Amino acid sequence: MKSLVFIPLLALAAPAAQPRVVPGLYAVFHTSEGDIMARLYEKDTPATVKNFVALAQGTKAWADPVTHKWVKRPLYDGITFHRVVPGEIIQAGDPTGKGTHNCGVHVPDEILPGLRFDRAGKLAMANTGAPDSGGCQFFFTANPEPQWTGKYTIFGVVVDGLDVVSKISRMPSAQEKPIEPVKLISVTIERIEKDNPAPRK
Numbered sequence: 001m002k003s004l005v006f007i008p009l010l011a012l013a014a015p016a017a018q019p020r021v022v023p024g025l026y027a028v029f030h031t032s033e034g035d036i037m038a039r040l041y042e043k044d045t046p047a048t049v050k051n052f053v054a055l056a057q058g059t060k061a062w063a064d065p066v067t068h069k070w071v072k073r074p075l076y077d078g079i080t081f082h083r084v085v086p087g088e089i090i091q092a093g094d095p096t097g098k099g100t101h102n103c104g105v106h107v108p109d110e111i112l113p114g115l116r117f118d119r120a121g122k123l124a125m126a127n128t129g130a131p132d133s134g135g136c137q138f139f140f141t142a143n144p145e146p147q148w149t150g151k152y153t154i155f156g157v158v159v160d161g162l163d164v165v166s167k168i169s170r171m172p173s174a175q176e177k178p179i180e181p182v183k184l185i186s187v188t189i190e191r192i193e194k195d196n197p198a199p200r201k
Helices: 009-013 046-057 162-169
Strands: 024-031 034-040 083-085 089-092 122-125 138-141 154-160 183-192
Touching: 024 046, 034 046, 034 162, 046 154, 046 183, 083 162, 089 162, 154 162
Parallel strands: none
Antiparallel strands: 024 034, 024 183, 034 154, 083 089, 089 138, 122 138, 122 154
8 A cells, every 4th residue: 555645734835935136227007907026227228218117107298188287196007918929919108099090209219139039028118110109108928929029129138027927918809909908007216226036015
């Protein structure tokens, strides 16, 4: 008769180790489906990161699509992920929710050979396909997308909440738009000075 092997229940219940974050500049995307934390490539793509942070914090003027006036307020508060390509990307950054508003802002391309869409969780600036046409819209990849390397500025990478990106990318959608709106509640910018576990909500 074979002896039974007993595994302590505490071992089964042990939580997975939290990912660690290194010193640097981070953005935390508070969404209706959970938080996504991304490290920003401020040294590699300084113009893109500066533009994104300023729009997130409301220190850079952008064109309000309703009043057509220039305003200074956090652009990414209370908008939606207006575009979802199942299993590929989730996109936000347009206060109209239509994907057609450029906010009157443009930032030069910062496409570097060492930054590639070689894994899920890359944070990149959306564009129209024309040079230097990025501005306020951005996207996360849900899988490797090597065919996009060299076409979009990659300015960050997810360090926590990749499961949230995956979840949103697989929500029911029609014509690349979620059937039930997925909200981007706000974006918080944080500078971390020393190694810490990534926070989990």
